[in-house]
Amino acid sequence: MDIVRIATAGSVDDGKSTLIGRLLYETNSITQDKLEAIEKASKRRGVDYTDLSLLTDGLIAEREQGITIDVAHIYFSTPARKYIIADTPGHFEYTRNMITGASNAQVAIILIDARNGIVEQTHRHFYITQLLRIPYVIVCINKMDLVNYSESQFNQVKQQFNELFSKANYREQQLEFIPASSLYGDNISRRSEQMSWYKGPSILEFLENITWHEQETQFPARFPVQYVIRPKSDQWHDFRGFAGKLTSGVLKKGDEVVALPSQRSSVIEKIFRFEEEIDLAEAGDSVVVTLKDEIDISRGDMIVKKDQVPAGLKEISARICWLDHAPLKAGKNYLLQHGSNRVKAKVTNLFSSINVIDYQNIEGVEEIGLNEIGYITLKTARPVNADNYAANKLNGTFILIDEGSNNTVGVGFIG
Numbered sequence: 001m002d003i004v005r006i007a008t009a010g011s012v013d014d015g016k017s018t019l020i021g022r023l024l025y026e027t028n029s030i031t032q033d034k035l036e037a038i039e040k041a042s043k044r045r046g047v048d049y050t051d052l053s054l055l056t057d058g059l060i061a062e063r064e065q066g067i068t069i070d071v072a073h074i075y076f077s078t079p080a081r082k083y084i085i086a087d088t089p090g091h092f093e094y095t096r097n098m099i100t101g102a103s104n105a106q107v108a109i110i111l112i113d114a115r116n117g118i119v120e121q122t123h124r125h126f127y128i129t130q131l132l133r134i135p136y137v138i139v140c141i142n143k144m145d146l147v148n149y150s151e152s153q154f155n156q157v158k159q160q161f162n163e164l165f166s167k168a169n170y171r172e173q174q175l176e177f178i179p180a181s182s183l184y185g186d187n188i189s190r191r192s193e194q195m196s197w198y199k200g201p202s203i204l205e206f207l208e209n210i211t212w213h214e215q216e217t218q219f220p221a222r223f224p225v226q227y228v229i230r231p232k233s234d235q236w237h238d239f240r241g242f243a244g245k246l247t248s249g250v251l252k253k254g255d256e257v258v259a260l261p262s263q264r265s266s267v268i269e270k271i272f273r274f275e276e277e278i279d280l281a282e283a284g285d286s287v288v289v290t291l292k293d294e295i296d297i298s299r300g301d302m303i304v305k306k307d308q309v310p311a312g313l314k315e316i317s318a319r320i321c322w323l324d325h326a327p328l329k330a331g332k333n334y335l336l337q338h339g340s341n342r343v344k345a346k347v348t349n350l351f352s353s354i355n356v357i358d359y360q361n362i363e364g365v366e367e368i369g370l371n372e373i374g375y376i377t378l379k380t381a382r383p384v385n386a387d388n389y390a391a392n393k394l395n396g397t398f399i400l401i402d403e404g405s406n407n408t409v410g411v412g413f414i415g
Contacts, residue, residue, distance in 0.1 A: 002080075002081045002082070003081070003082045003083070003084060004081055004082070004083050004084070004106055004107060004207060004210070005083075005084050005086070005104050005105045005106050005107070006083060006084065006085045006086065006105055006106070006107045006108070006109060007085075007086045007088055007098070007101060007102030007105035007107070007109070007129075007134070008020060008085060008086070008087055008108070008109045008111070009088055009098060009102075009108065009109070009110050009111070009121075009125035009128070009129075010110065010111030010112070010121075010125070010142075011111075011113070011119055011121040011122070013113070014111040014112065014113050014142055014143075015111060015113070015142045015143055015182045015183065016087070016111050017052075017054075017087070018052050018182040018183055019109070019111065019142065019180070019182035019188065019203075020052075020074055020085055020087055021052025021054070021182075022052055022182045022183075022185055022188045022189075023076060023085075023188060023189065023203070023204065024052070024074070024076050025052055026185060026188060026189040026190075026204070027076050027077070027078055027189065027204070029075075029076035038052065041054050052182075072086075072087040073085070073086055073087075074087055078204070078208065080208050081207070081208060083207065086101035086105060087101075088101040088102055098125070098128055099128055099131070099132070099321050099411060100323075100411065102128065102129070102132055102134065103132060103397070103411075105132070105134050106134065106135060106136060106210065106212045107134065107135075107136040107137070107138065107207065107210065108125075108129045108134045108137045108138070109137075109138045109140055109203070110122065110125050110126060110129070110137060110138070110139050110140065111140045111142050112139065112140070112141050112142065112157055112161070113142060113143050114141050114142060114143050114144050114146065114147045114150075114153055114154065114157060114179070115143060115146055117156065117157045117160050118157065118160045118161060118164060120357060122164070123164065123356060123357045123358075123359075124356045124357070126161075126165075126168075127354075127356040127359060128356075129173070130168050130169060130170045130173070131319065131321075131373070131413060133170050133173075133389070133390070133393050134173070135172070135173060135174060135212060135215065136173070136174050136176070136210055136212075137173055137174070137175050137176070138176050138178055138203060138206060139158070139161050139175055139176065139177045139178070140178050140180050140203065141154055141157050141158070141177065141178070141179050141180065142180050142181065142182055143181060143182075143183070144179045144180060144181050144186060144194075144195065145181040145183065145184055145186070145194075149179070149181075149186075149192075149194045149195050151195070151197045151198075154177075154179045154198075158177045161175075161177070167358075167359050168359075176200070176201070176206050177200070178198075178200060178201070178202070178203055178206070179192075179195055179198055180192075180203065181194075187202045187203065188203055188204065189202055189203070189204040189205075190202055190204075190205075191205075216248060216249075216282075216284065216394065217248075217249060217250050217282050217283055218249075219248035219249050219283065219392045219394055219395070220248065220249050220304065220305065220308035220310070220387070220392060220395075221246070221248065221249030221250060221251050221255075221304055221305045221308055222246070222247040222248045222302060222304060222310075222339075222385075222387070222392070222394070222395045223242075223244055223246050223247070223251060223289065223302060223303040223304065224244050224245075224247060224300070224301075224302050224339035224340045224341065225242045225244050225297055225298065225299055225300070225301045225302065225303065225340065226243055226244040226245070226299060226340045227242075227243040227244070227299060228240070228241075228242060228243075228297065228298060228299070229241040229242070229243050229288055239290070240290065240294070241270075241272065241288040241289060241290045242288065242289050242291075242297055242303065243286075243287070243288045244286070244287070244289075244340065245284070245285070245286045245287075246281045246282065246283055246284065246285050246286075246287065247283065247339065247394050247395050248283045248392055248394035248395055249282075249283060249305070249308070250280055250281070250282050250283070251268060251271065251280065251281045251287075251289065251303075251305070252268065252271075252279060252280040252281075253268055253269070253270060253271060253279055253280070254267060254268060255267065255268045255305055255306075256305065256306040256307075257291070257303050257304060257305055257306060258303070258304055258305075258306050258309050259291075259295050259297050259301060259302075259303055260301060260302045260303075260304060260309070260310075260312065260385045261301065261312060261382070261383055261385070262295065262296065262297075262301070264293070264295045264296075265293075265306060266291040266292055266293040266295055267292045267293075268289055268290070268291060268292075269290045269291055269292045270289075270290045271287050271288070271289055271290075272288040272289075272290075273285065273286070273287050273288075283394065289303060299340055300339075300340050300341035300342065301341075302339070302341070302385045310385050310386065310387055310395070312383025312384065312385055313380070313383060313385075313386055313414070314379060314382070314383050314384075315348075315377060315378070315379055315380075316336075316345075316377065316378045316379075316380065316384065316386070316398075316412075316414055317375070317376075317377050317414070317415065318375075318376060318377075318378070318398070318412040318413055318414045318415070319354075319373060319374070319375055319376075319412065319415075320368065320373065320374055320375075320376050320400070320410045320411065320412045320413075321371075321372075321373050321410065321411045322368045322369060322370060322371065322372050322373075322374070322409070322410050323370070323371075323408060323409050323410055323411065324370065324402070324407065324409035324410070325370050326409075327367035327368060327369045327370070328347065328350070328367060328368040328369075328374075328376070328409075328410065329347070329350070329366065329367045330347050330348065330349055330350050330366075331346070331347065331348075332346070332347050333345070333346050333347075333403065334346075334347070334400040334401060334402060334403065334409065334410070335400070335401040335402075335403055336378065336380055336384065336399075336400060336401075336412075337398060337399045337400075337401060338384050338385075338386050338397075338398040339395075341384065341385070342401075343380045343381050343382045343384060344380065344381040345378045345379065345380045345381070345400070346378060346379050347376055347377075347378055348377045348379050349376060349377045350365055350366065350367070350368060350374060350375075350376050351363070351374070351375040351376065351377070352364075352365060352374060352375050353365045353368055353372050353373065353374035353375075354372075354373045354374060354375075356373065361375070376412075384398070386398065386414050387414070388414055388415035389413040389414050389415045390415050391415075396414045396415065397411065397412060397413055397414070398411075398412045398414070399411055399412070400412065
């Protein structure tokens with residue numbers, strides 16, 4: 001069964017937590033005891049309806065302040081698909097949480113209050129979907145009940161967002177504008193009778209019909225080795241396999257491949273998923289690969305098809321989202337982690353930071369602070385077998401690690 005990964009984003013009081021709670025409620029994903037607990041909690045808060053937002057705001061601070069702080073992963077399913085929602089914070093100070101929470105999403109849901117239209121945070125949230133090249137964006141114009149389900153108000157907000165989209169670099173993104181009321185369930189899992197003028201799908205109908213697998217398998221094959229399998233048993237005495245998760249593309253038995261960084265060539269002899277031998281592996285599959293030739297391969301190396309060899313990068317240009325309270329400055333050394341490969345890296349230049357409100361570059365910056373995004377260059381001690389993020393997003397990212405604290409301090413997008 002397909003798994004669809006969704007990221008949500010919205011400003012304070014746009015109804016994001018209520019929307020997620022409504023999706024859980026209308027797909028029968030809430031146990032009876034949990035529902036009863038939410039009903040009691042709603043009465044204690046003095047509201048005359050079941051406050052479904054309480055299903056997702058798990059931290060005490062979130063419930064007290066009525067905001068989302070941490071990234072929560074919420075699971076629900078329908079007969080057709082399984083879903084994982086990364087409920088990400090909307091506040092500027094939690095931008096890093098949104099980027100990390102949305103990094104694997106196929107769909108982003110951006111909520112906009114129908115009364116207010118586009119606000120500053122909308123620009124920031126949409127920029128992040130562009131940065132991550134999320135292929136589908138649902139622009140949920142929420143709280144339509146508070147504007148009497150007005151078609152003209154919906155069209156006005158839609159026009160504002162289309163003007164924002166006109167500034168975008170990633171033009172392949174598919175936008176779907178859906179008017180909704182998460183409080184009353186309008187256009188969440190079924191189409192609303194209150195908005196007969198709207199002829200499009202509900203949110204759940206749209207989610208049930210998206211496709212993305214073809215994109216992942218059409219990228220070049222990238223197989224970072226995580227572990228070398230050498231069983232100490234008589235049955236598997238001569239077995240030597242390479243375990244990992246196929247980042248992108250397809251690998252088949254008989255494919256001519258190259259091991260990086262050694263550049264040694266061989267042919268895939270067998271592919272195993274657990275103890276089952278299979279003919280091919282697709283992006284996202286965790287498998288063990290054996291080769292016909294004895295090649296020295298270890299953790300951090302990469303197996304690729306012979307006609308799809310990436311350039312080993314020792315100088316990397318990238319956009320970086322900074323996650324640490326100590327600012328990023330030129331000349332500092334970090335560990336760069338790309339897949340299972342970890343190398344020493346030095347920041348050689350800071351070119352600019354990005355104003356995510358008007359998408360303009362701010363030139364000549366001396367540092368990049370917490371939650372800011374900028375352009376940098378790095379020099380690595382060894383080549384990194386990465387792709388340009390725009391060409392293959394599944395193999396075009398890295399993280400920076402502080403050697404002293406071992407904290408992850410930056411997320412990078414190559415190119």
